[in-house]
Amino acid sequence: MKKCFYPFLVFLLLISCTTNDNDRQAEPESIEFYKGMDLSFLPEIESDGVVFKDENSQDIVDNYAYLKSRGVNLVRIRLWINNTSGLYNLNFVKNQALKAKAQDMDFLLDFHYSDTWADPGSQDIPIVWATQNITSMTESIKNYSQNVLQELVLQDTPPAIVQIGNETNNGMLWPLGQIYSSGGENWDNYIQLTKAAIEGVLLASPESQIMIHHAGIEGADYFYEQLVFHNVNFDIAGLSYYPWWHNNDIDFIENQLQSFAIGISQKIMIVETAYPFTLNWDDNTNNIVGLQDQLIASYPATQVGQRTFMLRIHNMMKNLPNDKGLGYCYWAPDWVAHHTGSSSQTSGSSWENLALFNFNYEANTALEIYELN
Template structure:
C-alpha cells in the first residue's frame, strides 16, 4: 500500500512539474511564421509627405504601428555600401530599424554589397572596393559586415535575419565573385566571399538567422545544392517569385516550391513577391506590369485578385511539409506615385499598381492576408 501511495505521489509531482514547464514556456521561443514587407522606400516616401490611409479611409499617423496591428511581423530593408541616394545608407537603416523595433516587429537586413541595385543582371562592386585583390576583397567584406552589425548591435537592434547578397543567381561582386562567365561555371570565389560574410555575422550577431537569396523557384535546387555540398553555413533559402518573371501558373509554382523544399534542409522563404490590383496607371511613368498577358490565370488584376494571390502565397508557404516554410515578404508595398505630374524615380512609380495602397493611398484588400495565422 505504501509503495502504491509513493508511486501515485511521484506521478502527481511529475505531472505538476510538466504543467509548470509548459505554463512557463515563452511563446517567443516558438519559431515565428513571418508575414513581411520590404519597406526600404518608406523613409523617402515619408520625407516626401506621402500619407497612407487605412481601410476606413483614415490617415495613418504611424506606418509601422499600423502595419504591426495588421499582422505584419517582419520588415525587410536593403543596404547599399555607399551611394548618392542616402535612403539606403547605414545611418538611415539604423534610424529605420529603431522604428521597426519600437512597433514590435523583427527586421531582415538585406546586404546588397553594392552601391546600387543588385540582382541577377547586375552585381557591381562598390566604387571604394574596386581594384582590390581577391584576398583583400574577402577581408573588406568581412570587415564591412562586422562594422555594420556592430553598429546595429550597439543600439540594441540586431537583425532577426541577415541576407548575404541580393538575388545572387550569378554570384555577387562581379567579376570576382561571378559564378557564370559564358559557359564556365565557378562557385568557388562566390562561396568564399559568402563565407567571409557569414563568419562575420556568426561572430557579431549569433542570434541572427542567415539567408541566401536567389530569384525564381524552378531552377533553384541546383544552386542551393552547390552551397550545401560545400557546407555553406546558412539557415534560410530565400526565393523571389514574381509570376511575370518566374512562371505565370501559380499552381506550377506551388508544385515547384514543394519540390524545392524537399531538396534542402534549410527553412524556405518567399522573400520577394507582389501582384497588381489594377492594370491602370496614375502617373507619367510606364508601369512594369500593364498587360493582360502578364496576369496569372485565375488571379485578375483587381483588388480581390491581388488579395487572392497573396492568400495563395501565404498558404503555399505555410503548408510546406515539416513546417519548413518560414514566411514571405511583399516587395515595395508602399511604392506609390506621389507627385503625379513628376517623372522622377520616387515621385512617379512604375510599381504603383503593384503596391498594397491604391491610387488614393488607401490600403488594398490584400492587407487582410497578413492577419492570417
C-alpha cells in the first residue's frame, strides 16, 4: 500500500506546483453558453409607463420573467460611480441584480469606473478621484471594487461575471490610465489599475469570473496579448461588435474571430451587439443607424434581417475553436422611444430601430434566437 501511495502523493504535489494565479480559465461547471441582454435602461423605461408586449401582442406583466421564458440567461448592468442624475449607481445595480436572481438568471456587472459613459472615446476620471495620483488611484479602485462586490455578496447576488472597465481599448481613467497618446504607447498605469480592480473584486467575490472588454474584434489580439504578457489575471475576453463601427463584412469578422480564438486561452464573449429591424424612425431623435451602407449587404434592416444577424452571432460563438465561445449579449434591447408617463412628451431614443421590440413595443422575431441551445 505504501509503495503505491507515495508516487500518487508526488503526482499531486507536481500538479499543485504547476498551478498559478493566472490559471483562471477553468470556470465553474455552472457556467453555460450565455444568451444575454444589457437591461440597464429597463427601470427608467418601465417607470415611464411603457408596457412591452410579447410575440402574441399581449401585455408583458414582468419583463424579467418574460425574457427568461424566451431563453435569456444573463443580464448585464452598468455601474457609474456618482452621476449627478443618480443614474446607474450601486443601489440601482443591486435592485437589478435581485430581479435577475429572482428569475435564476446570471448577472454581469459592468464597471465603467466613471461618473458617466466610458468607451473608446471617453474614459473620464470620476470627480471623487480627480486629484489623485497613480498610487492613490490604484488604492481607490481596489477599495471601491471590493466594496461594491461586498455589497452584492451581502445581498446574495454576487455577479457571475465582473467586467473591469468598459471598452478599454485605450485604457481607462484618463489621462493616468491612458495607453495611447501623442507620446506613444504606455501600458503600465492601465495594467496597474486593472490588476488592482481585479484584486478588489476577487477579495470580496472569488468565484466571479473576470472579463476585460475591447470594442471591436480587429486589433483585439494585440490588446489581449499585452494583458497576458503583463500577467493580468482574467478569464473572459469581452468584445463589442457593431457592423457600422467595427466592419460590416461579417465573413471577414468571423475569420478574425476564429483566428483570435485559436491564439487565446481565455473564453470569448461578444458582450455588446445589435442590428436594426428598420431604417425608419418613431421620434425626432437622430438614430445611430439610418443608412444602407451601415448594414451588412445581405442582412436587410427588417425583422427577418435582424433575426438572421442574431442567428449568425449565435452560430459564430457556438462554433469557435476549442469551445472558446461563452456566448453573447445584446445591448439595449429595451431602449425604445416612448411617451413619458401620461404626458405627450416623447423620451427620444437614438437606438429605437435597434431594439428587440418594435415601435408598438411588441417583441421582434429576433427573440426566437434566444430559444436555441
